[in-house]
Amino acid sequence: xxxxxxxxxxxxxxxxxxxxxxxxxxxxxxxxxxxxxxxxxxxxxxxxxxxxxxxxxxxxxxxxxxxxxxxxxxxxxxxxxxxxxxxxxxxxxxxxxxxxxxxxxxxxxxxxxxxxxxxxxxxxxxxxxxxxxxxxxxxxxxxxxxxxxxxxxxxxxxxxxxxxxxxxxxxxxxx
Amino acid sequence: xxxxxxxxxxxxxxxxxxxxxxxxxxxxxxxxxxxxxxxxxxxxxxxxxxxxxxxxxxxxxxxxxxxxxxxxxxxxxxxxxxxxxxxxxxxxxxxxxxxxxxxxxxxxxxxxxxxxxxxxxxxxxxxxxxxxx
Numbered sequence: 001x002x003x004x005x006x007x008x009x010x011x012x013x014x015x016x017x018x019x020x021x022x023x024x025x026x027x028x029x030x031x032x033x034x035x036x037x038x039x040x041x042x043x044x045x046x047x048x049x050x051x052x053x054x055x056x057x058x059x060x061x062x063x064x065x066x067x068x069x070x071x072x073x074x075x076x077x078x079x080x081x082x083x084x085x086x087x088x089x090x091x092x093x094x095x096x097x098x099x100x101x102x103x104x105x106x107x108x109x110x111x112x113x114x115x116x117x118x119x120x121x122x123x124x125x126x127x128x129x130x131x132x133x134x135x136x137x138x139x140x141x142x143x144x145x146x147x148x149x150x151x152x153x154x155x156x157x158x159x160x161x162x163x164x165x166x167x168x169x170x171x172x173x174x175x
Numbered sequence: 176x177x178x179x180x181x182x183x184x185x186x187x188x189x190x191x192x193x194x195x196x197x198x199x200x201x202x203x204x205x206x207x208x209x210x211x212x213x214x215x216x217x218x219x220x221x222x223x224x225x226x227x228x229x230x231x232x233x234x235x236x237x238x239x240x241x242x243x244x245x246x247x248x249x250x251x252x253x254x255x256x257x258x259x260x261x262x263x264x265x266x267x268x269x270x271x272x273x274x275x276x277x278x279x280x281x282x283x284x285x286x287x288x289x290x291x292x293x294x295x296x297x298x299x300x301x302x303x304x305x306x307x308x
Contacts, residue, residue: 028187081208084215089251101208104201174219
């Protein structure tokens with residue numbers, strides 16, 4: 001089913017907010033000045049962080065990939081209480097608190113992937129850097145992966161990703 | 176996108192009050208939801224055990240485990256379906272009605288129905304109707 005992107009953004013706005021917080025958090029960690037931040041708005045992009053020059057490929061990697069780390073971890077943790085009744089037991093009724101947590105958790109997971117702009121920034125940093133380490137080698141393939149993931153959003157890849165990562169912890173615990 | 180004012184730098188690790196309040200609400204909701212995890216976890220473990228016993232044709236042990244699941248989470252549809260399959264599969268035909276009891280008021284999808292219909296007495300199968308989605 002095709003649903004307009006803006007509608008998905010509105011429905012999953014907690015994920016956008018966390019995505020921007022993740023960028024900001026890693027900017028702060030990397031001591032990169034942040035000039036402006038929009039956690040959520042009705043528009044394209046739905047959120048953004050404007051920051052200063054990033055020094056070092058490692059910092060550029062963390063700032064760009066930050067949401068993938070933070071959003072994925074939060075999605076896994078927040079959805080843990082509801083994955084047992086939802087996916088394993090197929091419970092027909094659940095506490096409403098779990099329903100709210102499902103919405104927040106899956107929204108966060110759906111916005112884990114960095115945007116194409118995030119990866120563009122990262123690739124630019126990689127290309128201009130003088131130090132060529134391991135991150136240099138994985139930069140272009142990871143940018144390609146993220147771009148592919150963003151294209152596949154049209155077939156709900158972001159939702160499948162969120163559901164997939166939420167199943168990891170219960171699978172480990174039930175082993 | 177708006178042109179940022181480059182003279183002004185935001186203070187590190189300072190977040191708007193609304194973000195902090197929302198974050199606190201999510202944390203509180205998460206900890207509240209964690210209270211349900213032990214019961215759901217033990218029910219899930221019992222479900223897996225019941226499934227294992229059913230695969231080994233150990234029907235009495237399967238019934239014990241699966242009934243424990245429903246004792247903890249009465250709305251667990253998976254346990255109801257497995258219990259029905261167990262009751263229909265065992266040699267004792269006098270308890271087939273128990274299997275039917277567990278299938279009351281639930282919607283069964285095609286893959287589950289295929290498993291159930293393999294073991295369910297044909298006179299019971301007539302009691303079910305197909306719902307078009």
